[in-house]
Amino acid sequence: SQELEQSPQSLIVQEGKNLTINCTSSKTLYGLYWYKQKYGEGLIFLMMLQKGGEEKSHEKITAKLDEKKQQSSLHITASQPSHAGIYLCGAVGTASKLTFGTGTRLQVTL
Amino acid sequence: DTGVSQDPRHKITKRGQNVTFRCDPISEHNRLYWYRQTLGQGPEFLTYFQNEAQLEKSRLLSDRFSAERPKGSFSTLEIQRTEQGDSAMYLCASSLATFYLNTGELFFGEGSRLTVL
Numbered sequence: 001s002q003e004l005e006q007s008p009q010s011l012i013v014q015e016g017k018n019l020t021i022n023c024t025s026s027k028t029l030y031g032l033y034w035y036k037q038k039y040g041e042g043l044i045f046l047m048m049l050q051k052g053g054e055e056k057s058h059e060k061i062t063a064k065l066d067e068k069k070q071q072s073s074l075h076i077t078a079s080q081p082s083h084a085g086i087y088l089c090g091a092v093g094t095a096s097k098l099t100f101g102t103g104t105r106l107q108v109t110l
Numbered sequence: 111d112t113g114v115s116q117d118p119r120h121k122i123t124k125r126g127q128n129v130t131f132r133c134d135p136i137s138e139h140n141r142l143y144w145y146r147q148t149l150g151q152g153p154e155f156l157t158y159f160q161n162e163a164q165l166e167k168s169r170l171l172s173d174r175f176s177a178e179r180p181k182g183s184f185s186t187l188e189i190q191r192t193e194q195g196d197s198a199m200y201l202c203a204s205s206l207a208t209f210y211l212n213t214g215e216l217f218f219g220e221g222s223r224l225t226v227l
Contacts, residue, residue: 033215045218099155
């Protein structure tokens with residue numbers, strides 16, 4: 001079965017700083033999703049990547065999928081308190097279901 | 111609001127009782143998924159439907175769990191004889207799968223949090 005490892009597990013950054021979260025797969029990624037989750041709430045879709053080398057941006061968040069399609073990164077520029085939460089990567093597996101990593105908990109301090 | 115909605119948002123029950131959760135997906139979405147999430151973990155797949163057909167069930171879905179999507183629209187997840195280990199957030203997601211975009215973007219609901227005492 002496919003396993004996703006996220007790093008770091010948790011991150012505390014000062015407002016205005018940049019940060020990167022990584023997601024590494026044990027197998028080739030045929031689709032990689034990034035979600036954000038506030039504590040006790042549902043998942044908010046951020047981006048989906050499918051092609052090797054693909055890069056997508058939305059506001060201050062950029063996600064990339066490497067050429068070998070086994071690693072993805074999520075980069076936040078000039079972090080804000082509104083970016084705080086848990087970031088989850090999910091990989092498309094068999095039968096179109098997603099397998100998720102354990103998440104990266106982000107805190108943004110003032 | 112045209113997103114995925116789940117009901118109830120919170121449920122506290124005593125061990126041994128039955129509980130049922132409902133999910134209303136985005137109206138044009140043909141796929142509906144159920145996931146379970148425990149504290150500090152990512153969501154774990156339980157089952158999914160393509161229209162009204164249940165196409166896959168995880169081994170996590172014991173015989174006490176049953177899910178339906180009778181008309182290909184809303185879905186219910188029932189847990190019989192609840193156990194303390196069933197305490198978790200139950201998440202529903204939907205997507206529009208097509209030939210060219212097999213999975214599509216999965217949109218999640220706010221979840222139903224179950225606490226079994």
